[in-house]
Amino acid sequence: MDKLKTVIVDDHPIVIEGLKMLLQNENNLQVVAGFCSGKDMLSYVKTNQVDLVLLDITLPDINGMDLCKMIKEESLSTIILILSNHTERSIIIQTIQNGASGYLLKNSSLDELRHCITGAVEGNICYSKEVIEILSRPTKNQLQGRPQLTRREKQILELLAQGKTSQVIGEELFISPLTVDTHRKNLIQKFEVKNVAELIMTANQQQII
Numbered sequence: 001m002d003k004l005k006t007v008i009v010d011d012h013p014i015v016i017e018g019l020k021m022l023l024q025n026e027n028n029l030q031v032v033a034g035f036c037s038g039k040d041m042l043s044y045v046k047t048n049q050v051d052l053v054l055l056d057i058t059l060p061d062i063n064g065m066d067l068c069k070m071i072k073e074e075s076l077s078t079i080i081l082i083l084s085n086h087t088e089r090s091i092i093i094q095t096i097q098n099g100a101s102g103y104l105l106k107n108s109s110l111d112e113l114r115h116c117i118t119g120a121v122e123g124n125i126c127y128s129k130e131v132i133e134i135l136s137r138p139t140k141n142q143l144q145g146r147p148q149l150t151r152r153e154k155q156i157l158e159l160l161a162q163g164k165t166s167q168v169i170g171e172e173l174f175i176s177p178l179t180v181d182t183h184r185k186n187l188i189q190k191f192e193v194k195n196v197a198e199l200i201m202t203a204n205q206q207q208i209i
Contacts, residue, residue, distance in 0.1 A: 003027075003030040004079075004117075005048075005050055006030060006031045006052040007032060007041065007045075007050050007052070008033075008034040008035075008053075009041045009053060009059065009067070010036065010054075010055075010083070011036050011056060011059050013036060016034035017034075019054060019083075028117070028121075032048070036060070037060055037062075038059045038062030038070075039062065041053070042062075045074050046074060050075060052078070052120075053078060053079070053080045054083050055082055055083065056084055057084040065094050065095050068080050068082070068095050068098040068099055068100050069098040069099060071099075072098070072099035079101050079117075080099060081102045081103070081113075081116055082095050082100050083108075084104075084106065087105065087131075089135065092131060096125060101120035101124075101126065102126035102127060103128070107130070108128040116128065146206050153183055153187055154208075156169060156187070157199070157200075159173075160184065160199070161200045161203070161204075161209045166178075166180040191203065
């Protein structure tokens with residue numbers, strides 16, 4: 001079997017050297033390069049075959065989440081595993097959406113890394129144990145349960161979900177569009193979301209509409 005041509009991208013040269021040492025005896029991969037910046041990684045992948053990238057999130061020029069997407073645009077077959085200290089759920093999810101095949105924390109064992117590499121080669125998405133724990137914790141919204149809505153808020157939420165404007169909703173409910181806007185702002189606050197699209201999505205998830 002051909003060894004996986006592997007590139008390590010991390011803002012600390014010592015981490016790159018450490019990983020090279022750690023992986024030098026692995027029989028299924030060969031570390032061909034290490035880079036401390038996203039820009040260098042991108043120029044390398046344009047002209048060289050890269051089978052596997054071990055990628056950090058914190059880089060001096062491009063963050064790893066965006067870099068992940070750029071590498072995939074350049075070379076779809078390249079497998080990307082994130083190796084990071086970041087434990088935020090949103091970052092983990094974003095990197096997977098951007099094409100990463102797995103996410104490990106830097107305190108993972110070599111065995112976990114091996115396991116994730118094997119899984120990613122087989123086409124699976126793999127996480128280290130700690131990352132699985134982070135992802136399985138309930139989100140703040142789930143913990144708080146459903147927001148309490150007034151009858152009027154519920155009516156307005158249902159009409160917003162039908163794509164109706166404040167003007168139309170106001171006419172249907174015989175209230176002013178300004179009152180509808182106030183209710184809409186309150187709903188967005190209660191659900192802790194940024195806009196109406198997120199509001200409708202969250203209300204759907206919680207089976208309120």
